Amino acid sequence: MNACMLDLVLLFFFYSFLGWCIEVVGKFIQYHRFINRGFLTGPICPIYGFGAILITLTIRWIAPLETAVSTTFVISFLLCGALEYLTSWYMEKRFHARWWDYSRKPMNLHGRIWIGNLILFGLGGVAIIHVVNPLLMPVLGGLSLKAKEILCAGLLVVFAADFVMTHFVMKLIRIGVEHSEADSTEAVNREIRALLSDRNVFYRRFADAYPEVIYRTERIKARVEKVKAETERLRREAEQRLNAQKAQLVSAVEPATRVKSAIIANQERLISLLYDDKTATDEMKALKQAIETDRQRLDDRPLKKIADKIS
Secondary structure, eight states: OOHHHHHHHHHHHHHHHHHHHHHHHHHHHHHSSOOOOSSSSSSOOHHHHHHHHHHHHHHHHHTTTOOOHHHHHHHHHHHHHHHHHHHHHHHHHHHSEESOOOTTSTTEETTTEEHHHHHHHHHHHHHIIIIIHHHHHHHHHTSOHHHHHHHHHHHHHHHHHHHHHHHHHHHHHHHHHHTOOOSSHHHHHHHHHHHHHTSOHHHHHHHHHOTTOEEOOHHHHHHHHHHHHHHHHHHHHHHHHHHHHHHHHHHHTOOTHHHHHHHHHHHHHHHHTTOOTTTOOHHHHHHHHHHHHHHHHHHHOHHHHHHHHHO
């Protein structure tokens, strides 16, 4: 493994640890207690490490063309947003659970990402590229190749062991969700927590790491679809009732039906007489005047104007 690759591995672990610290502090502020966040038991959140590496490599690639802070912000905004979205999607499909949900946040996309986090990702990318990396790379450059190899090897071994343990925890969770007979996410959550609490400390830690997890079984999905269908049916019925009431209101404020009928009848007679001003008789002229007078009366009625606005 060359020096460049070793540096990337060390950067990955550094930013994964930094991300874990951020998560722990954030949850401490929210729950007022220590929560060991992340899928792994150790103090590491790999999604942060992967995000930092993606940003670092992308900025290096475009460095000959562009190095502006705004460009770094946009790239970090997009890359980390895509990474968080895809991670959320994969984890939900793989383990039948939504590990984080931003559905109640403004400007979110399917509850997987939201604008607040994306802005923080952009600012974090700017800090990584323009502040932290310039300070960190000289430190890494001061380490010998042998020291980097030993350090990377040790970290990777611990990471692999932690990952294997997490695999068994996640497998147990997936089996528990798939065989659950509960018909609500709260009931499934209680079942999974009870299942993990009977195991060793590694399993119990995972239950505490994600207190807001939303488990989804096929029964819950079916129930959600049923609720959606029922909601849509009620909406259509309400819309039909509203339209019927609207039609009734128009009919109630339009007592001029007989006037309209008279106008129509007179118009038909007028057409049959092929009215022409030059050749019109007194009867035809009087009939035309009567039609215009009735139409004007109808248009000037306040209730007619209200009915026109409603319709």
